[in-house]
Amino acid sequence: MKGTLEHPLPEGMRDLLPEEAERRRDLVERLLARFARRGYRVVTPPIFELASVLERGLRSEDHLKFVEPDSGEVCILRPDMTAQIARIVATRFAGRAPPFRLAYEGTVVRRRTSRAKKHRQIPQVGVELCGVAGADGDLELLETAADALAEGAGLQRFTIDLSDAGIVRALLAGVAPPLAAQVSHALAQKDEPTLHELAADLPHGRRVLALAHLHGGRDAIVDAIALLGGTAAEEPARRLLALFDAAAARGLGARLSADPGEVRSLAYYTGTIFSLYAEGPGEPIGGGGRYDDLLSRYGAPQPAVGFGLDLDALEWALESQGGHAK
Structure with a gap:
């Protein structure tokens, strides 16, 4: 047998050998079991769909x-x-009550858009809660995520x-979409140098620059509310503070941090x-x-x-904390 790989995989793809695959299967089963305890039932979507259907809900650059x-x-x-x-x-559950x-x-x-992403195949587990509005649904998901990581995966040190x-x-309301996309990125x-370059063209450039520095605990949200007072952004900042306090009251306080200027890549949020x-991992182990x-x-x-969990990143975190799924 030759020592070199004669039939290489496409860039960004990988195999799991038996020990890795068994460890992965055990982790997935534990996570799904924790979801099931909270009433989440598994569905299995197809691996590909019509572009005209999926692109109703997604931007196209990663496809x-x-x-x-x-x-x-x-x-x-x-x-x-x-x-x-x-x-x-929308289609299979039509007529059923949420x-x-x-x-x-x-x-x-996904197409690779950054050198920081090691793989472009991303194994995931996750949950979706449809039909529950506002803080009630948000808190349920935060508790479900914390429970899955701590009790399902056995990960003891993590931050939400x-x-x-x-x-x-x-x-960014009213800002041209290309510029808004640059600012969001x-x-x-x-990226403070880029933000400084772009700020002059923004109606709230000073506030956007200041947001990049606000990260930490509850105080970061309080500072954001002061910064954003009198703008349309004040209301979501106050909503964030209320959620932070409610999550802390449910016992998640030690795991919480806040980043009022955070922007997730998926545009549907x-x-x-x-x-x-x-x-x-030098990247999130999950999010939503x-x-x-x-x-x-x-x-x-x-x-x-x-929310979804990146299983590759989660296993990396488990190894960093001294083990795999408990």
């Missing part, structure tokens, strides 16, 4: 498209499970970093957003948020919130 040879239709390898769950709720508590396991595939998509969206990367961090407008794009308007 891997192909022409399905039998039908000639343009299809997409799924880059995200949430839009698929939205389609399922709420819907759904869990999933599967791999999404809270924000609200409405803050940055309000500050710079905020996500905490409308309110609460959060990222899950742990030592080891509220997407109250997404299901209306599939003809079934209702509030919804969800």
